[in-house]
Amino acid sequence: MVTDAERAQHEAAQRGLLYLACPDAPAYAITETAAAIGQRSEETPQEPVPEAARLTPRPRPRRAADDPLYLVGADLSGADLSSLFGVDLTGANLTGAILLAVWGMYRAPSGATWNRDTRWPVHLASVVAEQSDEVSPGAFQVRDGPAPERSDTVRA
Secondary structure, eight states: EEEEEEEHHHHHHHHHHHHHHHHTTTHHHHHHHHHHHHHHTTSSSSOOOOOGGGOOOOOOOOOOOOOOOEEOOOOOOBBOOOOBBBBETTTOOOOBBTTOOBBOOSOOOEEEEOEEOBBOHHHHHHHHHEEEEEEEEEEEEOSSSSSOGGGOOOOO
16 A cells, blocks of 8 residues: 555656656646656556646757756756756745755756755755745745845834
8 A cells, every 4th residue: 555645756856757758748747747657657568648648758858968957947846966967947936955965056946846855965955945935834935036135124
């Protein structure tokens, strides 16, 4: 018997693997495929889940080998991304993600959402905190630009 928490963890791991295996697939297809696999986690697979058909990559020009892995807007909640190199995580959901050893990550990913369970590389942890706003209790989003001027809201 698989618990809901185990199923959610399994789906998060599947999403991470699918993003790596199918970087050109639409984000919704990866999310739906991971959920379908998670729902069938107690069965022995006889065939691919039908949702996997949506993973067919859209035609895109080939990227140069040194371009970042395109994970813009991806749902990477709970994923272990420690072994990635040169990723673009702009606007990604990084709630509870592990980013401790992501290579080539030199700036806070603008628009990305995260929480206190998200683990950042040591060199970025304080930068991300300074460049983020709390958007709901315990949930943060990295700003796209500089911090808003708030000096007019404080009185001495």
